[in-house]
Amino acid sequence: MKLLKMVFIAGGGNFGARALKVAKEANVPSLVADISYSCHAREHVNGLGYDVVNEAMKAINEQSSRLVIMDAREALWKLMEAGLMPFIIVPAVPNHFAADVVRSIMEKKGVNVKGVDRQEFLHVVKRLPKSVICSIDFDRSRVVTSYMPKDELCKVPCNEPIICPKTKKVRLTPMYEMLQRAFSGICDGLVLQSHFLGEDVGGFYGKDFARALKVAMSCQGTLAIGTACRCHGVLDLLSLL
Numbered sequence: 255m256k257l258l259k260m261v262f263i264a265g266g267g268n269f270g271a272r273a274l275k276v277a278k279e280a281n282v283p284s285l286v287a288d289i290s291y292s293c294h295a296r297e298h299v300n301g302l303g304y305d306v307v308n309e310a311m312k313a314i315n316e317q318s319s320r321l322v323i324m325d326a327r328e329a330l331w332k333l334m335e336a337g338l339m340p341f342i343i344v345p346a347v348p349n350h351f352a353a354d355v356v357r358s359i360m361e362k363k364g365v366n367v368k369g370v371d372r373q374e375f376l377h378v379v380k381r382l383p384k385s386v387i388c389s390i391d392f393d394r395s396r397v398v399t400s401y402m403p404k405d406e407l408c409k410v411p412c413n414e415p416i417i418c419p420k421t422k423k424v425r426l427t428p429m430y431e432m433l434q435r436a437f438s439g440i441c442d443g444l445v446l447q448s449h450f451l452g453e454d455v456g457g458f459y460g461k462d463f464a465r466a467l468k469v470a471m472s473c474q475g476t477l478a479i480g481t482a483c484r485c486h487g488v489l490d491l492l493s494l495l
Contacts, residue, residue: 262340264326266293270346287329344457353490369395443478
């Protein structure tokens with residue numbers, strides 16, 4: 255699979271527009287995918303279209319920013335079908351983009367994907383410190399975690415130092431490692447590390463997502479897919495049948 259030297263931004267809302275601004279300030283080609291023609295990012299791109307591969311090539315060849323009118327999950331899948339993978343992927347849509355894309359791709363391949371048994375899910379969740387658990391969704395088998403207390407907000411921008419600039423607490427174990435350990439020895443999976451790009455924008459490497467998808471393709475049973483930076487994370491457990 256060929257890595258494209260560009261930023262793929264899943265969603266053109268306010269957060270997607272901020273990610274687009276960061277990419278443009280760094281002079282990095284970018285492609286925003288959104289289902290809405292009138293999304294917030296539209297006024298900040300150099301052009302738009304409906305063919306994701308064509309728009310990606312335009313962004314790279316013209317060193318520009320483009321908008322493709324398409325569901326972000328479908329757009330990433332279409333790029334992968336063409337043998338292409340963005341260097342950086344920025345999730346800027348509700349829910350857990352990485353897990354949602356894996357679910358969508360596996361279903362396209364005829365795999366029955368659903369949440370796991372409640373007890374199996376709790377077996378993983380109980381391996382996490384209670385202090386970092388923000389929310390648990392049993393229907394989706396999803397847990398959201400954070401070192402930041404629920405009634406506090408992060409100072410932004412933040413480059414994720416070991417000592418939190420807000421709480422002054424030491425975070426020796428990055429959240430991406432904590433989530434990985436939670437399901438280690440229980441099921442297959444991968445936690446995608448989110449890297450700080452600028453302001454309050456982060457994204458994971460396309461090559462890491464390709465690895466996660468490879469794990470999913472070879473999995474028969476329970477699969478864990480997570481996305482996390484040093485401080486915050488989300489983990490989904492999927493049953494692949």
